[in-house]
Amino acid sequence: MEFDPVLLARIQFAFTISFHIIFPAFTIGLSAYIAVLLLTWMRTKNERYHRLVRFWTRIFAVSFAMGVVSGIVLTYQFGTNWSRFSEFSGNVIGPLIGYEVLTAFYLEATFLGILLFGWNRFPPWLLTLASVLVAIGTATSAFWILSANSWMQTPAGHEIRDGIAYPVDWLRVIFNPSFPYRLAHMLNAAYLTTAAVVLAVGARYLLRNRFPEEGRTMMRMAVGMIAITAPLQLFIGDLHGLNTLEHQPAKVAAMEGHWDEAKGSAFVLFGIPDRDARKNHYEIAIPGLGGLILKHEWDGRYAGLEQFPRDEWPPVANVFFTFRLMVGIGLFLILIGFWGAWLWWRGQLFTNRLYLFISSYVWPLGFIAILAGWFVTEQGRQPWLVYGHLRTIDGISPVPAASVLGTLALFVFIYCIIFAMGIYYINRLIERGLSREAKAPPEGLPNRPLSAAEEATREALGRGPGTPGYSAEEMKP
Secondary structure, three states: OOOOHHHHHHHHHHHHHHHHHHHHHHHHHHHHHHHHHHHHHHHHOOHHHHHHHHHHHHHHHHHHHHHHHHHHHHHHHHHHOOHHHHHHHHHHHHHHHHHHHHHHHHHHHHHHHHHHHOOOOOOHHHHHHHHHHHHHHHHHHHHHHHHHHHHHHOOOOEEEEOOEEEEOOHHHHHOOOOHHHHHHHHHHHHHHHHHHHHHHHHHHHHHOOOOHHHHHHHHHHHHHHHHHHHHHHHHHHHHHHHHHHHHOHHHHHHHHOOOOHHHOOOEEEEEEEEOOOOEEEEEEEEOOHHHHHHHOOOOOOOOOHHHOOHHHOOOHHHHHHHHHHHHHHHHHHHHHHHHHHHHHHOOOOOOOHHHHHHHOOOOOHHHHHHHHHHHHHHHHHOOEEEOOOEEHHHOOOOOOHHHHHHHHHHHHHHHHHHHHHHHHHHHHHHHHOOOOOOOOOOOOOOOOOOOHHHHHHHHHOOOOOOOOOOOHHHHOO
8 A cells, every 4th residue: 555655744744733733822822811910910919810820820831831842843844754845945934933933932931931930039020021021922933933834825025046945035025915914813813712711711610619709800801802802803814815815816715615706706604515526515605795705895706716727726625614614613702702791791791601601611612713724724725835836745855655654653642642641731730720829929029839830840740738748838928
């Protein structure tokens, strides 16, 4: 049995990046949330914000570590599986990734150390400043990574000499045509995803009558954030879609299941795309709505897949269904945000059991939507690695399929173990809750309760109250 090395390399990269992307997305939003909590604590001196900071900082530390570990693997794959792609685009992609390390990762790692180990060693204002800088660092990291990815989608500011891309205008390389829309879309998705997690944790605590004060605070902040970011994501997505239609029309045609411009511009709610028959089976569509969405005029026309060479079609069914999954989750989160805001206005946010029950299960939706959107973006670019310049089949390394298959199997085995343990531990931290939070330190340098990182380490080792080596005195301010 023969295996396709290109397909295996694509599966391997898709597998590893799917595990990786959920953690940076979460830490981008969670770092901003922690910074807001610390700023609010500094302003109000309310102890519940301090307890929430210590609680979410432990979860952030685990997520950040898992994101770093999974990200290292991706860079190696550029050299092992995609050496020809690296040769073609290394002059552009390499510096952008280097800027991410120099301007973002060092900033995050440095001030995250203060945030994790600085409790009782530094005054509160310095901890708050560190949290703000960590939040800036995570957003800056997204800036450079999305700039590199956007250049692959809409390359600009370069010239090709002897089959290799060379940058000639770094501003055009960085701020390529799709970059502003992708950055806004991804950052907003990260904040929305984190808000959904915070909402779920707050609802879970209120349903179980645990930490009611902190649970109400989490729900208020999360509902307010979702009510803003969920509809905003729909607006940004519309702008992004218009930009994609201009620069990658075949991707949009696959997203919409749109085959022939001459047949109109209906919006397909559901269907099963058939590449061979060039139509959608069991199609349910609204005539004219597709043109209204993409051209902002009723029955506006745009190119269908048949207007492009067949060898430039992306995998239509994958793009079609993942796009609808992403949009469906987005609409549901808009409903959750508006419903929560209405209940808040009526004074029933914390007493409506149905809303609390549904909210307690929304935590994975943002992650699923991010993965679905990422699949739309990356699979919709096919068959190109660098759109219009380098095909995927031409960017592969001359590595035997058996070698790629072996490393893929190894990645699946290791990732399933490590990430299952990481997610289990995060859930354990949530289950444990805020019961061991120390009282907030006074202004100036406090005494010596455990730092957030030390508490996480002690919990991982199973050293809690009633276990050998645990000292209750350590938790007293």
